[in-house]
Amino acid sequence: MKQSLFLLFFIHTLFFSHHLYAATPQCKKDFTGEMKSICTKAIKDDPEAQLQISRYYAGQIDPNVVNYPQAFYWHRRLARLAVHLKLEDPVYSETMYNTGVFYADGLGVKQDHKKALYWFKKSAERGDDIAMFRLALIYSDGLGVTANLQESLDWLKRAVVAGNLDAKVLLAQVYSEGKLLPQNNMLAVKLLREAVEQNSASAHFALGNFYLHGIEVEKSRLMAKTLFGKACRANLLEACRAYFDLDTQEEASALTPQEPPFE
Numbered sequence: 001m002k003q004s005l006f007l008l009f010f011i012h013t014l015f016f017s018h019h020l021y022a023a024t025p026q027c028k029k030d031f032t033g034e035m036k037s038i039c040t041k042a043i044k045d046d047p048e049a050q051l052q053i054s055r056y057y058a059g060q061i062d063p064n065v066v067n068y069p070q071a072f073y074w075h076r077r078l079a080r081l082a083v084h085l086k087l088e089d090p091v092y093s094e095t096m097y098n099t100g101v102f103y104a105d106g107l108g109v110k111q112d113h114k115k116a117l118y119w120f121k122k123s124a125e126r127g128d129d130i131a132m133f134r135l136a137l138i139y140s141d142g143l144g145v146t147a148n149l150q151e152s153l154d155w156l157k158r159a160v161v162a163g164n165l166d167a168k169v170l171l172a173q174v175y176s177e178g179k180l181l182p183q184n185n186m187l188a189v190k191l192l193r194e195a196v197e198q199n200s201a202s203a204h205f206a207l208g209n210f211y212l213h214g215i216e217v218e219k220s221r222l223m224a225k226t227l228f229g230k231a232c233r234a235n236l237l238e239a240c241r242a243y244f245d246l247d248t249q250e251e252a253s254a255l256t257p258q259e260p261p262f263e
Contacts, residue, residue, distance in 0.1 A: 026070055027053055047087060050078040054095065068108030075099045079119060097123035097131045113144025129162035149180055165200040172206060185216035201234035208242065221246060
């Protein structure tokens with residue numbers, strides 16, 4: 001039994017060492033000068049150095065330099081270190097979230113929704129609003145976990161409280177549809193207006209539809225078109241289409257001959 005345990009320990013150590021040293025020398029090959037010094041510190045588990053290296057390989061320092069396998073490696077290594085050392089800075093919550101993104105999207109690593117869920121939760125539990133929103137989507141779609149609409153709503157509401165704009169727009173939609181929660185268009189409009197004030201393109205588009213159809217607000221094509229236009233300028237394609245449709249309808253109406261009044 002002892003021999004078996006020793007053998008397992010030896011195999012694990014050998015695998016871990018190979019995994020570690022197969023990845024870490026890459027930054028020594030890629031960098032010179034100050035960055036090479038930072039690489040050395042990163043290999044010795046300096047959190048700030050690992051943060052710089054992970055950002056570099058993710059293209060956050062130089063958009064022309066992206067290495068997903070290395071970016072994933074350093075993000076995950078830093079995320080694990082942050083958990084182990086209980087590092088509280090929000091930047092490490094972001095690192096945990098990014099590690100989840102690598103797993104969720106299969107960037108630099110084999111796609112794994114369960115591991116993505118793990119890191120999204122770690123980040124969300126530390127207060128990251130984007131991770132909360134991502135969890136709401138995961139529990140709604142059932143990716144790597146059994147679909148749970150109540151859990152999805154709980155995370156969605158937490159994301160709203162944390163100030164996530166996408167969560168406000170989605171929760172507004174949920175209240176407007178009245179399927180998962182009692183219909184409440186007044187609250188939906190309130191959420192959308194809050195998000196509009198914070199320049200959310202999707203909120204502009206959604207609120208524009210409320211004005212177009214007169215839902216809980218005074219019906220106004222002009223207001224709808226204005227909101228669609230702002231969302232379009234933020235490169236929201238569906239808003240551009242809605243704006244174009246209204247514009248086309250107005251032009252067609254202007255060109256249609258008016259019938260003479262009755263004499």
